[in-house]
Amino acid sequence: MRKQFFAVATLLIMTIAVQAQNSKPAGTPLYKNAKAPIEQRIKDLLQRMTLEEKAGQLNQVNGGVFTGPAANDPGQKAKLDLAKKGGVGSFLNVIGVAETRNAQQAVMENSRLGIPLLFGFDVIHGYRTVFPIPLAEAGTWDLAAIEKNATVHAKEAAAAGVHWTFAPMCDISNDPRWGRVMEGGGEDPYLGGLVAAARVKGLQGKQFDAEHIMACIKHFAVYGAVEAGREYNNVDVSRVALWNKYLPPYKAAVEAGAATVMNSFNVFDGIPASGNKYLVTDILQKKWGFKGFVVSDWGSFGEMINHGYAVDEKDAALKALQAGSHMDMEANVSGRFVPQLVKEGKLTMAQVDDAVGRILYFKFKLGLFEDPYKYSNADREAATLFNAANRAQALEAAKKSILLLKNNHEVLPLKAEGTKIALIGLYANSKEDMFDFWIANGTANDAVTVKEGMEKRFGANNINYAPGYMADGSTDEQLVKDAVAAADKAAVVVVNIGISGKMAGEDRALANINIPEGQIRLLRALQKQGRPVIALVSSGRPLVLTNIQDITTAIVQTWILGTETGNAVAAMLAGDYNPSAKTVMTFPYALGQVPVYYNHFNTNRPAPETGDASWKSRYRDIPNEPLYPFGYGLSYTNYHYSNLSLSSEKITRSQPLQVRVTVKNSGKVDGEEVVQLYIRDIAASIVRPVKELKAFQKVFLKAGESKEISFVLTGKDLSFYDGEGNTRLENGAFKVMVGGDSKTVLEKGFELQ
Ligand code: GLC
Numbered sequence: 001m002r003k004q005f006f007a008v009a010t011l012l013i014m015t016i017a018v019q020a021q022n023s024k025p026a027g028t029p030l031y032k033n034a035k036a037p038i039e040q041r042i043k044d045l046l047q048r049m050t051l052e053e054k055a056g057q058l059n060q061v062n063g064g065v066f067t068g069p070a071a072n073d074p075g076q077k078a079k080l081d082l083a084k085k086g087g088v089g090s091f092l093n094v095i096g097v098a099e100t101r102n103a104q105q106a107v108m109e110n111s112r113l114g115i116p117l118l119f120g121f122d123v124i125h126g127y128r129t130v131f132p133i134p135l136a137e138a139g140t141w142d143l144a145a146i147e148k149n150a151t152v153h154a155k156e157a158a159a160a161g162v163h164w165t166f167a168p169m170c171d172i173s174n175d176p177r178w179g180r181v182m183e184g185g186g187e188d189p190y191l192g193g194l195v196a197a198a199r200v201k202g203l204q205g206k207q208f209d210a211e212h213i214m215a216c217i218k219h220f221a222v223y224g225a226v227e228a229g230r231e232y233n234n235v236d237v238s239r240v241a242l243w244n245k246y247l248p249p250y251k252a253a254v255e256a257g258a259a260t261v262m263n264s265f266n267v268f269d270g271i272p273a274s275g276n277k278y279l280v281t282d283i284l285q286k287k288w289g290f291k292g293f294v295v296s297d298w299g300s301f302g303e304m305i306n307h308g309y310a311v312d313e314k315d316a317a318l319k320a321l322q323a324g325s326h327m328d329m330e331a332n333v334s335g336r337f338v339p340q341l342v343k344e345g346k347l348t349m350a351q352v353d354d355a356v357g358r359i360l361y362f363k364f365k366l367g368l369f370e371d372p373y374k375y376s377n378a379d380r381e382a383a384t385l386f387n388a389a390n391r392a393q394a395l396e397a398a399k400k401s402i403l404l405l406k407n408n409h410e411v412l413p414l415k416a417e418g419t420k421i422a423l424i425g426l427y428a429n430s431k432e433d434m435f436d437f438w439i440a441n442g443t444a445n446d447a448v449t450v451k452e453g454m455e456k457r458f459g460a461n462n463i464n465y466a467p468g469y470m471a472d473g474s475t476d477e478q479l480v481k482d483a484v485a486a487a488d489k490a491a492v493v494v495v496n497i498g499i500s501g502k503m504a505g506e507d508r509a510l511a512n513i514n515i516p517e518g519q520i521r522l523l524r525a526l527q528k529q530g531r532p533v534i535a536l537v538s539s540g541r542p543l544v545l546t547n548i549q550d551i552t553t554a555i556v557q558t559w560i561l562g563t564e565t566g567n568a569v570a571a572m573l574a575g576d577y578n579p580s581a582k583t584v585m586t587f588p589y590a591l592g593q594v595p596v597y598y599n600h601f602n603t604n605r606p607a608p609e610t611g612d613a614s615w616k617s618r619y620r621d622i623p624n625e626p627l628y629p630f631g632y633g634l635s636y637t638n639y640h641y642s643n644l645s646l647s648s649e650k651i652t653r654s655q656p657l658q659v660r661v662t663v664k665n666s667g668k669v670d671g672e673e674v675v676q677l678y679i680r681d682i683a684a685s686i687v688r689p690v691k692e693l694k695a696f697q698k699v700f701l702k703a704g705e706s707k708e709i710s711f712v713l714t715g716k717d718l719s720f721y722d723g724e725g726n727t728r729l730e731n732g733a734f735k736v737m738v739g740g741d742s743k744t745v746l747e748k749g750f751e752l753q
Helices: 002-023 038-048 051-057 068-072 074-084 097-110 134-138 143-159 179-183 189-204 239-255 277-287 313-323 334-343 349-365 378-384 388-401 450-458 477-488 517-528 546-551 562-573
Strands: 059-062 090-092 118-121 216-220 260-263 293-295 403-407 421-424 463-466 492-498 533-538 554-557 639-646 657-665 671-681 692-701 706-713 732-739 745-752
Touching: 038 349, 051 059, 051 334, 051 349, 059 074, 068 074, 074 097, 097 378, 118 349, 134 143, 134 179, 134 189, 134 388, 143 189, 143 378, 143 388, 189 239, 189 692, 216 239, 216 277, 239 277, 277 313, 293 349, 313 334, 313 349, 334 349, 388 562, 421 450, 421 477, 421 517, 450 463, 450 562, 463 477, 477 517, 492 517, 517 533, 517 546, 554 562, 639 671, 639 732, 639 745, 657 671, 657 692, 657 732, 671 706, 692 706
Parallel strands: 059 090, 090 118, 216 260, 260 293, 421 463, 421 492, 492 533, 533 554
Antiparallel strands: 403 554, 639 657, 657 706, 671 692, 671 732, 732 745
């Protein structure tokens, strides 16, 4: 009996041992070994993948919602089923812990190799706590704050399951008719580059820990030069302009370590950016050494057919990958045609492996193979989104972004206590009009309107409100009458004019960028009463403000400031914050001047600012000068510049130039001033702009305080590019100009020998 028992027991133990042996994989696959170098993990995984699975990684699909009622939606089911089969490498617009966890689980539990998804989303200026639009934020010239703001954008997005944002936009634009000027860093390549780099660093941090996300610099390249400011329009710029004006911000962002780059919709040199080898491979990957991956813009691979460049979808996929682009956002051509293109020998497996390998690199780098749900933690989401610290930071950012353009008789700041204020304007009391297209996961309801902010700061009984005009900016007899009546009981009138934030962003090009006629009529009626009229201009772009000059006492450009708008505007009007912003985009005198910008060429016949301008480069009906130039912005105090000095009048290539200037706060309140340094290369082998920003410092000066500010200029600052991207530094005469904007400057000459 005993013998039998032992025999059975032995048999049982051996059976379990054999089963255990079979269920244990023959060594965990290398790509699942967190200790192995990423490059080896990529190699191992690529060897295990089928060609179809590789094509799947190149496919990015617009996901949206997959849970709840959407779970039964045939279209949504088909997308998730494709992902379960390894046919999707990334979803965009799948946000929030619940949705991202659900989609990730579907892939991890059903796909053969368990390659986690990347979740991308447009976090352009905040995920849930919405910050000022990038164009306004860039006007703070405060790079440290810009970086810090981006860390909040990243922290909230990362807490909501998002791995990757399609930001920062690096497109230089000189055309306020283009709705997307709100997304960039303004018109200057140097400042634009610093701002883009700060945003990349803020978003990505040092490593992709759970509070940082991948950046995506866009739109590569030259999208901001769309003709006539019309969205998705043709682009035709020279290679000299490409290298000197448009590429520097992208280059700075790549050097800051941007993980990804997005193709632009437009052509360059007549070739669509998605299929433009010169841009995507020769410049971005070879000359700049970019190692991340390139994602198309929405459908841009397939849209090469519309351009007349690809003959069909298969050809589009081929041309995109041959040019060096990698992931296909929503054109659905790579996933379908790459296997065939390889089988036909038109694409090599090496090309496919390079593209797929670049995408897998970030999935490993983000730690998603170890923990696919690392970013999908419900408790963290609840604690992080829209918390007090984030709102406080958004308020700081909003205050610093407010641009004071005019302040006659120092009517601002308003006496905070006891001042009866008439607040006029539909937008001052409208939450949704305060947000642009890129509201991300923010909700208009979260926002503090101008009316709410002012009632809180000045006391509700001191604010008489009237809408004054309708949503389209038109007005009527009754609206004007009610506004005048509200003003009758006030000492000062604050009128929120401009255009709705809903007219800022993609697909929001406007041929008319004047202040709406109805608002002009309203201002006239209010100004006739003889009280000070303070205009708050809310818009996502510089509007033409020429025809409100004689019917306003002060003009404040409030841009689109996001969640904390009302608190920021009230603080600035009450003098709690002394405005310090300087516009990074020129305000035109008239639409007919556009494109108008500070760093223009001199032409063969530059017009004198005064005196006879016959047969010179000019208009007969308006001045050449814009209404407000790049770098311009007022303060509640005044700054006086003096004693500009150079360390030498002659320098060599190896000898830097020291530049010094004294800046005095000659007013009664403390403030911050952006001291700007421009150069001009008087004569060169390629004509150079009349001014180029090359340095700046934002300095705090107490009332009455003077400081000597110093800069160092090197050969690099004096260099420029030729049409092939070669750097040139040429001897000859230069000018240095220093001031508080690009127009009012002190200047000195020097010679590079
Ligand atoms: C849009 C935009 C791009 C955005 C993408 C995803 O068309 O051009 O900036 O990131 O699609 O929404």
